[in-house]
Amino acid sequence: MIGIVVVSHSRPLAEAAVGLAAEMVAEDKRPVIAVAAGLDATTFGTDAMAVSEAITSADSADGVLVLLDLGSAILSAEMALEFLEPDVAGHVRLTSAPLVEGLVAAVVTASTGASLDAVVAEAERGLVGKQDHLGDSPAAAVAPVVEADRSVEVVVGNEHGLHARPAARLVGVVNGFDATVTLTDLDTGKGPVDAGSLSMVATLNAQQGHRVRVGASGPQADEALAAIEKLAAENFGDEPAQKAAPAASGSGLDVAIGPAVLVGAGVDLSGYVAGDNELGRLDDALGAVADELRELRDGTAEHGEIFEAHLALLNDRKVLDDVRTAISGGASAPAAWSEAYDGLAETFEGLEDGYQRERAQDVRAVRDRVLRALVGATSAAPVESGILVVPELDAATAATLDATRIAGIAVRAAGTTGHGVIVARSRGIPLITGIGDVEVPAGATVAFDVRTGSFEVEPDEDRVRATITERRDEREQAVVRADEPATTRDGRTIDVVVNVGVVQDAVDVRGADGSGLVRTEVLFGDRRTPPTVDEQVETFRAIARALQGKPITIRTWDIGGDKPLPFLPQAKEANPFLGERGLRVFRRRPELLRDQLEAIRRTAAETPVHVMFPMVTTADEVAWALGELGPRDGLEVGIMVEIPAAALRVRTLAKDLDFVSIGTNDLTQYTTAADRTNTAVASLADGLDPAVLQLIDHVVRNAGVRVAVCGDLASDPQAAVLLAALGVTELSAVGPQVPLVKARLRQADLSQVDTVAVLAARDADQVRGLL
Known part of the structure; x- marks a missing residue:
């Protein structure tokens, strides 16, 4: 078996690379690997005499392979050959193979007893796999393989x-x-x-x-x-992945009652005394917090990416440099840390996109976690039973709460896309946001009802508990009957399908008749490079399998300046909500859309698939999209109706389509000129506003094709009945709401819904009263 030598300027780097490569083969099959790295344990550099000694220790009659990092490592290795006996130097090979990838390939190949030439060839092809996966370099020429018997x-x-x-x-x-x-x-x-x-x-x-x-x-x-x-x-x-046990889940209801458990926003720094080793204290705190976040990441499989993002915020090089500079200038570690991360949070809060603004919560969560580590305070989540009342909810708190003890969470800040809110809802913890500055004494009985948007201090407890019992029974019965069709009392059957942002959404849902919205920009939103056609097909297949072959509606890339994709950078726009969004983007980048359409067509050859184009305004855009799609071959095609212009001219837009799907979230905010993530005007962005309902009614009456709804209104059981009464035939809801929406539709007689009065109502509150 050949020997291997690693020559590097850094001893830790070389030892880490050897450790990684050694993991690939059993100990009794590993070749001898010698290291000549660094001038000592901490000083960078290479030494020719050390290289010659390493070659001697790894010498084998089968040969020695030397891998190097850069620069003087090559010169030192060449000089080392001059120090060796000619019979040893004669079977030493220096290689240009990449240090890490080449070493792994060399160790694996050498362990099989391969010749020096074969090991060298494998080491020098070490980058091929990475290059092929990323598509950033032509694959190396490979000899044709022998046809198998x-x-x-x-x-x-x-x-x-x-x-x-x-x-x-x-x-x-x-x-x-x-x-x-x-x-x-x-x-x-x-x-x-x-x-x-x-x-x-x-x-x-x-x-x-x-x-x-x-x-x-x-x-x-x-x-x-x-x-x-x-x-x-x-x-x-490979050992099977050890999945973390599911965190205990809450009731899953939208109503809760219990004593108020108040949690403050800040960390008490009044007792902190700065010393002469503030940089050391900071490093210790950063290390402790990194360990906490890694534990959270690995222990909460479903939301691990959130804590991975927190780790990235913790290790932001630019911010850390600013903090260390401030400490070197005399600031205490807490003061320097607070100032830097307060500034970063303010930067996020100044962004135009509501989702990005809510990332300021993540910054403050990381800020406070480090401050607690600096002052020795606990990071543990509250353990008292009751309703947690917080200024804002961070993801770590939401992930570590005992959901069997916490009756619910009331968040003073508005917004529904904060990571803490997402985690809490995924765990079934009742939660309401945007309760504002209402005074809540510690221990006072509080209650909230998400359906009515109410938050009460010292409510009528009997009334609330009766509501909880009613809602619990309602949910349990809905889940039992989830697989039954949603046929109303007057004989109309409505398809209730699920919105899918990750494959798990399709796996977890109960009773969905398919998917009415596959959000491709979310499925592949963490990619730095565009997904290949094959990768997209594989993901679409997984969704179809989870839904047992029921129809899935795939929305093409819905992106824009307000929700960019990492692999498709866009210029900053003054008002991204009115800029290049959805289909508009791909008229200048059609190749990405064509790849996606090819993936959709290939998936449609195996399972029922519909394709839907977002953010359409004109008939010309529809014609262009259909031209890019080409022959339909049985593939149903539709568009999103998200803006008033599309709703008003739907007859023209839908002329060559099979369906339209109304995105009530965008349609509402464009109709009311109110950003639903802006707390100052969010109350105006109400999907039950009569103006929005009149546009939906116009679409149903004039489209000439089937009409679906895939916005938030479709997840509201009460609103779902109204939409069905207006003539909508498909409702695409979030997974947990599918059984409830179907149950409510089965109880409804659509002929008894006074749609004329609803459309003529004064405002959304009157609409709710009529319903």
Whole structure:
């Protein structure tokens, strides 16, 4: 077996790289790996004599491979060869392979007893997998693989697919047989590739659930296939992912009562005494908080990305530099930290997009967590039973609350997209936002009802508890009957479907008749590069599988200056709500839309799919979108109706369509000229405003095609009945509301809804009274 030497300017870097590579193979199969790095444990540099000693210690009759980082490492290694005996120097190879990727590939390949030439070739192809995945460099030319004599099919069960460790185990098994083995990903069409090459297995990028054909030829082909089938059955040596136990969930109701548990907004710094090691105190606090956030990230699988974002805020290099500069100038650690993160929070609050403004809550959450660490205060969530009353709700508090003790949460700040609000609702904790500055004595009995928007101090307890019992019974019965159709008393059946932003939405929903809105910009919103057609198809398939083959409506990219995608940067706009949003963006970037349409068409060949274009204003835009789509081949096509202009001219827009879907969130804010995330005017943005309802009525009467609603109104059981009475035939709601919406529709006689009076009402409050 060959020996390996790592030459680097940094000893910690070299030791970390060796540690990573060593994880890929069993200890008894690892080649000897020697390190020549740094002038000492902390000083950067390389030394030729140290390199020659490392080569001597790793020397093998099969040869020695030397991997290097940069610059003088190469010169030191070349000089080291001059110090060696000629018979040793003669079988040493220096390689330009990337240090980390090349070392991993070299260790895995060497562990199989491969020759020095074979190990060098694999090391120098170390970047191929990464380049192929990111598409930032042409793949290296690869010799054609031998056609297999026989094959088997396996399924990749690993949570993260054939990543480095399972791929290394596969290569190790393959190279233990006198056989040529190939892999072909049947779900993506990639391959065949040489299964004995780590870099080639990496380029296959086989993901969890993919079917892989394993071909083999040669004297031990049968034995190789049997060993690979056994390895695949064992998840290629990967332990199954240990999912965190689901956090205890709350009642899931929209009404709650209990004693008020008050939690203040600030951290008491009055007792803090600055010392002569403020930088050290800060570093200790940052380390402790990082450990807390990593524990939260790993322990809350569903919302781990939120705490990953908090970790990123904690380690923001620019802000940390400012903090350390302030401390070096004489400020205490808490003062410097507070000033920097207060400024960052103010920056977020000044942004135009409401969702981005609410990220200021995350900044303040990280700020306070570090301040608590600095003063030695606890970060534990409240443990008292009752209703938590907070100025704003951070995600960590929402994730760690004992949902079996907390009756509900009342948030003084308005807004529904804060991460704390999202986490609390996902855990089924009753929650109301925007209660304002109402005075709440500690321990006083408080109650709230989200349906009526009321928050009361010292309410009529018997009335509230009766309402809770009624709502609980209502929810339990709705879930039991969730799979039954939503047929009203007067015989009309309404399709109640689910809004999907992540695949889990489709997995968790009960009773949905399909999906009326697949938000592709949310599905792929964390990507730095556009998803490939294959990646989009795989995600769409997963949603369809979760919904058992029921129809799914895929909305094409709905982005804009107010909600950008990382892989599609846009110029800053003075008013992004009135700028390049939705379909408008892709008239200048049609290639991204074409890829998505191709993915939709491929998915539609396997399962019922509808496609929907967002933010449409003119018939010309509809014609352009249909031109980009091309032949429909049975694919149903529709548009979103989100602005008054589209609602008023819907007859013209829908001429060549199969359906339209009304986005009541945007339609409401454009009709009322009120940003629903702006607390000063949010009350005006009411979907039951008669002006909005009149536009919905106009669409139903004039579209000439079926009409759906996929905005927030469709999730409100009371509003759902009104929408159905107006003639809407499909309602797309958030998952937890689907059973409730269906139950309410079954109780309704739509012929008894006085739509004339509703449309003529004075305001939204009168509409609610009529309903």
